[in-house]
Amino acid sequence: MYYTEYLPRLNSISVVLDVPKGFFIDVSTKIILKDPHQLSIQSSQTILDFKLPLPITKFSITNLALQNQVLSFKLVLPSIKPDDSSVSTFMNQLDQKWSCNDLKKTPKSNNNHTFQFVCANCETPLIRSEMYTFKDMPSEYWYEMMDFWHCHKPESDHDHSHDKDYKGVLVPHDDHTVIIGTYYLLQKSNSNITDNVTCAKCGCILGEMIQDNVLKILKWKISLVYADQQERFDSKLFMYNSIIDKINSSATRRFKFKLDNAWKYLWVMNLGVKATLNGDTLVNALKVAFTDKIQEKDEDSYELVDIPYSEIVGSFINDLSSMHSKLPQSINCLTMGPTNFQISLISP
Template identity: 35%
Template sequence: MYLAEYLPRLKQVSVKAEVGTSESLEAVSLAENVLLIRTPTSTLEVPLPVSHTASTKPTGYSFHDGVLSMTFSTALDTKGSSTFMELARSNAQLWSVSDLVAKTPRDSKNVNMFQFCCSNCHAVIIDSKSLKFIDMPSEFWQEMMDFWHCHKPHEHHHNENDKNYNGKIQPSQNQVYIGSYYLLLSGQSEKCEKCGSSLGIVEQGSTKLYKWRLNLCYKETRETYPPFAAIFYLILDKVNSSAIRKFTFKTKSASTNIWVLNLGLSVSVADIPVLENALKIFYIENPAETEDEVVEVPEE
């Protein structure tokens, strides 16, 4: 088991590798993008998130209880760091408007052609031919709007507000609002008409279809949406909207308290390719009651 991460703000690579308590180290060396750890019986290759250069120098080393820990400094900023805002922008999200426009084909009228289908039976649920797709500004837009309308700092009479805002957003019949993990539309059943599978929920007069219960279909391609992407974007949206890094995700049956430590990391973990723009979090499953803000998460 090993973990190697590139910390762009520190311009540092950190590596931890389990070698074994019965093993002794013979040599540790750097190749172009691999750390080689040699023992009397084997050689462990640890892929590095960034390539080794002449400027890469070891700055820390320890070997205790069979675990090797090393840090390397690199003067070359090979990868730019990402902010929460950059990661949370809609054009970086899977199945956002920008993502759909970029990868789906267009017809003779310059209209992007794609369909959202039931992930169970592949029946067509949404067809792009006659619909307009709009990105939601933020997953937590509603609480921000509630605050703005109730607490306008430049108005002396907060209660005398005649703006036409009723606390909810309602797409028209030919519109689909795209959130971080769902599609919001009107006049649509939350169940697949063909197989009866549940695709989402009806909420405040609109239908919210969960992306992970749909497939995106275009040309000969059928894309699925990994459920973990919903949590990833929820975390980014929550940090951006409320500037907090500790909160609790809660479903009907479980809860997880998380603390967001870092973001924009490049990481390699045993048998997994390098992950880009990763989040680093501490978490506790089913914690005791805390005062941290709760984020409700739909059951999968």
């Protein structure tokens, strides 16, 4: 296993890799660049190749250490112009999936883009593009995301309910308009969808009814079909966007989620991470520490994140655990006082 991460402030790449038993470094050991994206460690008995998070041409090596079959070092890069991946700019670079702009990738016939949204479970067509006009939720309504973040108060002193408030959210006012939000579609009516917002064919839940009898269809419950393509909306993207949005709008990077009556605590350590992990390249990832248990005195420093879709939180926690298990053991945990964190990454 290996992990490399670009450290913009130090203009260097940290490298951690598990090496085979008996690996040692001597005068014949060479660290060479095979190509701008690939580094190779060559000793008399072993060759270890690994991918870099960004292309490089020159480097020097510091902090070389070999301990317990873990080799670690830093590649210091010649000075380059500062990285522009601040939080706000990298958020803007992410095209919203299935926005009007994104849907322009679908083929055109008679001047109209042709695509369908189908039930993700049974693939019954739900929305055919030729029957509707599509509109994005205007950008001034981006606080739609804030549904989930409004509450900063501890559980105890509560004088309001957590019923979602859709005031200010634009809703379609006729039957042939579909409004596209960041993670949902809004429709006035649809003969393929029941009043309980389930698929009329297979009965699986597609979303919920909101004010004025508007259907709110969750993007991860449907698939986009066009030409010979079929696309899913990964609910992970919703969690990722939600966390970025929360960081941008509040002073904290510590959050707590509730799943099956148990708390999960998440601390976002780094944003906009460029890294490689066992052959995969991660861009704009979040490096996070998570745990089930913190000290009682720290409870207030974690802000409640109220995600009303438990299946989304569940698969998010699963993703965190599986990413965690891919990291080299020497760097996959962090102990702070009595609290043990597991390290993981969230990539969009």
